[in-house]
Structure formats: C-alpha cells, structure tokens
Amino acid sequence: MAIDIDKFVHDQLSLWPAVAAKYRALKSTSTRTMPFGGILVTLQSNPGRVPIFDHGCPLCEENYMEHQHTLPFEGRKGRKYNILVNRAPIFPNHLVITRDVHTPQTIWHRFPDMLDLAADLEGYVVFYNSPNSGTTVPQHAHFQACPKGYLPLERTAERLLRTLAAGESPDPSEIEYIDAVRDARLYHYKRFNRGIFMLRASTAKSMAKMFYRLLDCLNLVAEETEPRFNAFTYCSEGEYRAVVALRRESKPRCYFAEGDAHFAISPGAADMAGFVVVPEVKDFPRITPEVLRSIFDDVTLTQAQEEHLLWRLVRTQPRVEVGICRGPVIRFEIISDGTMNWSSKPSPSPPFSPNPPSSSMARKVKNASPAR
Numbered sequence: 001m002a003i004d005i006d007k008f009v010h011d012q013l014s015l016w017p018a019v020a021a022k023y024r025a026l027k028s029t030s031t032r033t034m035p036f037g038g039i040l041v042t043l044q045s046n047p048g049r050v051p052i053f054d055h056g057c058p059l060c061e062e063n064y065m066e067h068q069h070t071l072p073f074e075g076r077k078g079r080k081y082n083i084l085v086n087r088a089p090i091f092p093n094h095l096v097i098t099r100d101v102h103t104p105q106t107i108w109h110r111f112p113d114m115l116d117l118a119a120d121l122e123g124y125v126v127f128y129n130s131p132n133s134g135t136t137v138p139q140h141a142h143f144q145a146c147p148k149g150y151l152p153l154e155r156t157a158e159r160l161l162r163t164l165a166a167g168e169s170p171d172p173s174e175i176e177y178i179d180a181v182r183d184a185r186l187y188h189y190k191r192f193n194r195g196i197f198m199l200r201a202s203t204a205k206s207m208a209k210m211f212y213r214l215l216d217c218l219n220l221v222a223e224e225t226e227p228r229f230n231a232f233t234y235c236s237e238g239e240y241r242a243v244v245a246l247r248r249e250s251k252p253r254c255y256f257a258e259g260d261a262h263f264a265i266s267p268g269a270a271d272m273a274g275f276v277v278v279p280e281v282k283d284f285p286r287i288t289p290e291v292l293r294s295i296f297d298d299v300t301l302t303q304a305q306e307e308h309l310l311w312r313l314v315r316t317q318p319r320v321e322v323g324i325c326r327g328p329v330i331r332f333e334i335i336s337d338g339t340m341n342w343s344s345k346p347s348p349s350p351p352f353s354p355n356p357p358s359s360s361m362a363r364k365v366k367n368a369s370p371a372r
C-alpha cells in the first residue's frame with residue numbers, strides 16, 4: 001500500500017512553523033558539487049543540522065515536540081513504527097521512521113521492515129545507520145528516508161543496477177559481480193570508497209538473505225552487536241535495490257583535530273552516499289578533494305579489510321573426501337585451510353555387514369559444509 005507522504009509532510013509543516021522554517025531555509029542553503037572518486041559529490045552547508053534534543057530520548061513518543069504528527073507503519077511480526085517529519089532536515093521531505101517503543105538500534109530481524117517501507121514509500125530511499133556509524137540516537141531503533149535523486153551514490157547504483165537488470169554488462173572496473181542467492185545478486189562497487197556493495201533482488205526474502213550473508217562475512221568490533229555500516233534501499237523496475245557502505249570508524253580524525261585541521265564532519269548515511277553535510281559555515285569553502293579523501297579513508301575499510309572481506313565472500317568451501325572408515329567414534333577436525341585430521345577408534349566387532357555403513361560418512365560431509 002503506497003503512503004501519501006507528500007500530504008503528510010504538507011499537513012505537518014503547515015502546523016509547525018519552527019520546523020517549516022528549516023525546510024524553507026533548505027531551499028536557499030549553499031551547495032556545491034565536486035567530482036570525487038568516480039561520482040559527483042554534493043556538499044551542503046547546513047548549520048541548522050544541529051539536532052534539537054530537549055530532554056530524554058528524542059524518538060520516544062512522550063518526548064515528541066508539541067506539533068509533531070505521526071503516521072503509523074506496521075513492520076513484520078507486529079513491529080510498529082511511527083513515521084515523522086525530521087526536525088533537523090538535510091533533504092526536502094526528510095523522514096524519520098521510528099519504532100513505537102524504546103529499543104536499541106539494530107538491523108537484525110529489521111531489514112525486512114526496511115524493505116517493506118521502501119516498497120510503501122514510493123519515490124523514496126530508506127536508509128539506516130548502524131550504531132557507531134553516524135546515528136545520533138543509537139538507543140532507539142529507527143530508519144530515515146528521503147526522496148530519490150538526492151544521494152549521488154543512489155543515482156550511481158540506479159544507473160548500474162538498471163544496466164545489469166537489462167542483461168547488459170557495465171564497465172568491470174566500476175562494478176563486479178560477487179555472489180548470488182535465489183533471486184538476489186550482490187555486486188562490489190569499486191569507486192568512490194572501499195567497502196561499497198550494491199544489491200538487487202526480485203523478492204524481499206532473497207534481498208534479506210543476500211544482505212545478511214554480506215553482514216555475516218564482516219567482523220564485529222568487540223562488544224558491538226552488529227557490523228558498522230550504512231545501508232540504503234529502494235524499489236525500482238519491480239526490484240528491491242540496495243547499497244551498503246561498510247565502515248571502520250564513526251568519526252574521522254579531523255573531527256577531533258584543532259585549528260585549521262579541524263572539520264566538524266561526522267559522516268552518517270547521507271555523507272557515505274556522497275551527500276556531505278557541513279554543519280560549520282566556516283568549513284564549507286575549505287573542503288577540497290584531499291580533505292574528503294582523508295575523511296573517507298578514516299571511516300571506511302582499509303584495503304586489507306576489503307580484500308579479506310572479498311575473499312570471504314567469494315571463497316568456495318573445499319570439498320572434503322575421505323576413505324571409508326567405520327568405528328563407534330569417529331573424530332575429525334577441519335583445519336582453517338580446509339584440510340582435515342581424522343581418527344577412529346577401532347570398532348569392537350567389525351564383521352562384514354551387507355547393510356550400508358552407519359551415517360557417519362554422510363555426517364562428516366555434512367559437517368564439512370561452511371559454518372556460518
């Protein structure tokens with residue numbers, strides 16, 4: 001069911017002058033574009049971006065501001081969300097989609113909700129910041145959404161995924177096929193930054209499977225609950241499409257530097273998609289491709305991390321073959337390089353049996369399949 005979001009935003013802003021003023025100010029905000037890493041990055045000077053946190057969790061209903069309206073959205077398994085107009089906008093019609101209960105930000109189990117949202121919010125891209133990857137409210141689960149066409153990486157993804165969906169081959173130096181599950185494909189985008197993946201799928205189920213398979217190949221930072229990344233999903237040409245930008249750090253070194261080396265840039269999903277928000281007016285004219293390179297290098301995967309991830313995604317599990325063995329106990333160990341040590345205790349009574357041996361062989365081969 002498509003949601004009439006334009007009407008919701010219009011009605012909300014007509015009753016909320018303070019926030020309506022911020023949306024009006026967006027129209028006259030300074031922006032400039034910069035060719036960078038194979039895409040055309042947008043820089044936006046946005047001093048109004050500093051969020052207003054009055055008291056408590058800003059995404060809990062009891063702390064909504066006086067004029068805040070909500071539009072209900074139902075996720076899977078009874079999970080309920082409220083769609084809100086973002087009070088610190090980067091885009092026109094910038095939405096926050098927040099769980100109706102105070103529960104930590106996580107993508108486990110909730111990616112299908114994100115896909116359902118993308119299907120319902122026609123003309124929008126739904127995006128997600130994992131904890132430690134640009135969200136200011138990691139304590140309360142939420143997504144965001146903006147109209148299609150603003151995020152440079154989304155425009156690039158759409159151009160490439162359209163080409164692939166048409167059965168044509170884009171430039172292999174730009175995008176490379178990595179893996180597939182039923183009805184879903186995973187590609188590595190090789191420009192802009194390291195650790196960028198693009199996905200397309202004909203069903204939400206397959207898209208979720210491919211997405212979680214990618215996350216499964218990532219390492220967690222100690223004591224964190226999910227990998228660091230930003231994700232974007234939308235629907236186009238009857239497919240679900242997504243971009244995932246993997247992260248190493250939450251903030252770049254320049255954020256903590258002093259003097260001229262300081263830039264108050266803390267990349268969230270928009271920045272990782274090439275729409276760089278510059279909250280400090282004095283920083284805006286000082287941003288050069290070199291500054292951007294340093295910022296993105298600090299927060300994205302290292303080359304070694306990317307290579308290791310690609311290896312994990314494409315490696316094929318070695319097939320293990322052993323001679324026929326039997327015994328009451330068969331022990332084996334698979335070494336990390338795929339070789340296997342095994343031993344069996346001699347069977348106390350090994351007479352010839354015309355029946356097939358016990359299922360120990362089958363179990364061994366089964367156990368040799370990749371561990372998730």
Ligand SMILES: [Zn+2]
Nearest residue numbers: 057060102140
């Ligand atoms: Zn909350």
